[in-house]
Amino acid sequence: MANAVSGTAVQDECKLKFLELKAKRNYRFIIFKIDGQEVVVEKLGSPEENYDDFANSLPPDECRYAVFDFDFITNENIQKSKIFFIAWSPESSRVRMKMVYASSKDRFKRELDGIQVELQATEPSEMSFDLIKSRAY
DSSP states (O other): OOOEETTEEEOHHHHHHHHIIIIIOOOSEEEEEEETTEEEEEEEEOTTOOHHHHHHHSOTTSOEEEEEEEEEEOTTSOEEEEEEEEEEOOTTSOHHHHHHHHHHHHHHHHHSTTOOEEEEESSGGGGOHHHHHHHHO
16 A cells, blocks of 8 residues: 555555556546445546547546546647546535545655646536647647
């Protein structure tokens, strides 16, 4: 078990799966949730899955952390990828849940070395595909 995150521990599997996403590109995305007193992996998205699959995997009324590996081609025609960290905190989630996720976010994010872009989203439009694309370039 890794370091405590404001009272919330981070399961080693979280870091391991993130390293696999970053180095081996085994996953398109990872969704994490706080379960009891620890952050755990909730869902792994296969490389074939796309952004819609990812967005549809987030619960509409519960908070989550997520990483998404976004592939794109630059204006110079170069294939690139950026790893996004998304703190999903919908308005309809419980206040206590939002507080726990907010207070644990920075410490958890530090456990994942290689995050390139961070987004905070309270509704789907705040993490739309167009927004992700615009933040990647």
